[in-house]
Amino acid sequence: MLRNKILIILAVLLAPVTMWGNVDFEISDGISDPSLKAKMEYQASALLTAVNRAASSGQPVNFSGIEIDDMASFSIAQLWNTARFRTFDDDIITKALRLTSGGRLRGYELRNIEVELFPLDDSYMGSKTQEVCIEFSPYGKITDFNFAIEQNQYMQIFREGTKVEDFDQRMQILHYLEQFRTAYNQKNIIFMDAVFSDDALIITGKVIKRVKSEVPLPPEIEYTRQSKAQYLANLKKCFDRNSYINVVFDDIKVLKHGSKPNYYGVTLTQHWNSSNYSDEGILFLVWDFSDEDAPKIHVRTWQPIETPSGEIFTLENFKI
Amino acid sequence: MKTKNIIALLVMILPALPLCGQGAKRINEIKRDSRYIYAESTMPEASDAYELAKSLLVNYAKDYAVENGIGGDYYGESNVLAQCDSIQLNRGDKTKVFVYFMKAEVSGLASKPGTEPAKAPVQEEPRVQNQPPVPVQGTPVERPAPPAPPVPAPAEPKKSEPASVKVTSSSASGMLPEAWQRKVIDELLSSSSFAEARGKLPRMKQEFQVKRFGRYAECKDVSKAFWLVGDSSGKLVTVLGPGGIRTDFRSGATASLDSYNGYELIWFTLYTNK
Numbered sequence: 131m132l133r134n135k136i137l138i139i140l141a142v143l144l145a146p147v148t149m150w151g152n153v154d155f156e157i158s159d160g161i162s163d164p165s166l167k168a169k170m171e172y173q174a175s176a177l178l179t180a181v182n183r184a185a186s187s188g189q190p191v192n193f194s195g196i197e198i199d200d201m202a203s204f205s206i207a208q209l210w211n212t213a214r215f216r217t218f219d220d221d222i223i224t225k226a227l228r229l230t231s232g233g234r235l236r237g238y239e240l241r242n243i244e245v246e247l248f249p250l251d252d253s254y255m256g257s258k259t260q261e262v263c264i265e266f267s268p269y270g271k272i273t274d275f276n277f278a279i280e281q282n283q284y285m286q287i288f289r290e291g292t293k294v295e296d297f298d299q300r301m302q303i304l305h306y307l308e309q310f311r312t313a314y315n316q317k318n319i320i321f322m323d324a325v326f327s328d329d330a331l332i333i334t335g336k337v338i339k340r341v342k343s344e345v346p347l348p349p350e351i352e353y354t355r356q357s358k359a360q361y362l363a364n365l366k367k368c369f370d371r372n373s374y375i376n377v378v379f380d381d382i383k384v385l386k387h388g389s390k391p392n393y394y395g396v397t398l399t400q401h402w403n404s405s406n407y408s409d410e411g412i413l414f415l416v417w418d419f420s421d422e423d424a425p426k427i428h429v430r431t432w433q434p435i436e437t438p439s440g441e442i443f444t445l446e447n448f449k450i
Numbered sequence: 451m452k453t454k455n456i457i458a459l460l461v462m463i464l465p466a467l468p469l470c471g472q473g474a475k476r477i478n479e480i481k482r483d484s485r486y487i488y489a490e491s492t493m494p495e496a497s498d499a500y501e502l503a504k505s506l507l508v509n510y511a512k513d514y515a516v517e518n519g520i521g522g523d524y525y526g527e528s529n530v531l532a533q534c535d536s537i538q539l540n541r542g543d544k545t546k547v548f549v550y551f552m553k554a555e556v557s558g559l560a561s562k563p564g565t566e567p568a569k570a571p572v573q574e575e576p577r578v579q580n581q582p583p584v585p586v587q588g589t590p591v592e593r594p595a596p597p598a599p600p601v602p603a604p605a606e607p608k609k610s611e612p613a614s615v616k617v618t619s620s621s622a623s624g625m626l627p628e629a630w631q632r633k634v635i636d637e638l639l640s641s642s643s644f645a646e647a648r649g650k651l652p653r654m655k656q657e658f659q660v661k662r663f664g665r666y667a668e669c670k671d672v673s674k675a676f677w678l679v680g681d682s683s684g685k686l687v688t689v690l691g692p693g694g695i696r697t698d699f700r701s702g703a704t705a706s707l708d709s710y711n712g713y714e715l716i717w718f719t720l721y722t723n724k
Binding site for chain 2: 152154156158164165168171172175176195218219221223242244246257258259261280281282285
């Protein structure tokens with residue numbers, strides 16, 4: 131009898147620590163319209179509460195009552211297929227960032243929302259702490275949901291910007307990089323099909339194993355060119371083979387094309403962890419922001435991490 | 451599980467329970483207090499998080515100085531870093547570092563130290579009780595944390611009749627813009643006791659009608675809150691609306707919160723837009 135009473139006391143005392151209930155969300159700065167601010171706070175609160183409840187119950191996330199774009203709800207559902215997640219805090223305060231394009235307001239972003247991952251595959255490798263960012267339309271509807279790039283990378287991208295227009299486009303690049311990275315984690319082949327231009331140049335490098343030599347030689351790398359169709363077909367097979375994919379982007383450098391202002395070259399280190407395979411490599415992407423709502427990747431190259439720095443692809447290697 | 455093992459487990463867990471959430475709670479208090487400037491960073495290594503957070507803090511301080519036309523070096527890097535404090539939280543396999551300083555201290559306009567006891571910086575929040583704190587390389591400047599923001603203290607208990615001026619609207623709750631807000635107030639007013647009304651608030655929070663609620667001492671902005679008012683017999687006297695001159699939703703008259711000194715008071719806020 132005493133033992134049962136003690137167990138009940140234990141359960142009651144630990145309940146606040148273990149139950150994932152309502153998330154209170156507050157925007158501390160960044161939105162002057164109180165009505166819009168209240169709406170966004172409510173939407174963020176409702177969405178994160180739904181996520182926490184789904185994590186607790188093991189059910190899919192219930193989006194009813196939440197004003198959310200199909201793309202955003204699809205993004206969350208795709209992530210849910212590989213890992214559950216829930217917020218660390220149930221009282222979150224963050225600033226809203228304005229997203230602009232050509233001087234026009236295109237929405238808002240809420241960042242610094244930390245979540246804990248519960249991967250469905252026990253062999254998952256990588257950090258189980260992620261930051262998410264929620265994007266809103268100018269009218270307060272949730273339009274996107276992504277895992278954020280690590281904060282120091284995010285700051286680095288902006289430190290390199292010099293002008294306001296450049297700042298806007300760097301925000302966009304960051305956003306699309308986060309979408310791109312999240313798409314791998316979601317195994318979202320539809321996004322990959324949309325983001326690569328039809329005539330995209332895709333090059334993959336492979337280190338050729340040399341016979342051992344007394345004199346250390348630089349690595350010899352063999353390059354293979356693929357069409358978009360070939361690349362996506364191989365990527366789909368990879369998605370099907372692996373129960374989870376965890377991609378992290380690191381050491382991101384962004385360079386604007388000298389004569390074509392809508393083109394950016396992005397070089398980064400890609401850490402790839404999946405249930406069947408892991409590697410590190412240097413990814414180079416050429417992004418075209420001529421259509422701001424649907425930027426395209428025209429060039430994607432992957433080189434092994436040991437590639438000498440003088441051989442890493444840059445904008446200068448490609449005629450655009 | 452043997453009874454004595456369960457008791458041993460309780461003895462280990464109980465002291466840590468009040469600490470759960472203390473760091474996060476303090477961080478949110480600072481974020482809500484406009485007297486502070488803050489920055490935060492979450493990284494795999496605590497030292498990296500600390501360095502990035504400090505770098506961000508210095509940038510935010512400079513932005514604040516420029517936006518407010520504050521010259522001199524008050525908000526310069528050395529001043530900011532000399533005055534800042536930090537709070538560190540475990541975030542799974544990463545560490546969050548939150549750094550902050552009080553604007554008045556940096557600009558030399560601080561008033562005399564308050565009577566509130568200075569709080570020691572909160573170093574760690576154990577999410578699971580057996581996680582040890584992670585040491586930060588490069589110890590932050592050790593200073594007592596700034597005094598907590600003043601909390602409005604209840605006035606001396608004395609009962610008085612509320613002042614009343616009739617309003618012309620047909621129904622007091624009808625002054626609320628949304629039908630669901632009027633329904634919330636009417637449901638609270640229909641409670642047979644103060645305890646019953648108070649007991650409805652958690653459910654209303656779950657349903658995204660009530661945003662927050664709490665005791666008088668926990669209210670950060672008295673003027674923006676609604677209030678449940680109860681008397682010493684346990685009766686729900688009324689529900690008051692926000693503002694300096696408030697709506698008494700029971701009588702339809704206007705009233706002041708000051709008129710309810712000595713009454714039981716619970717504050718709550720509603721979502722204003724869904």
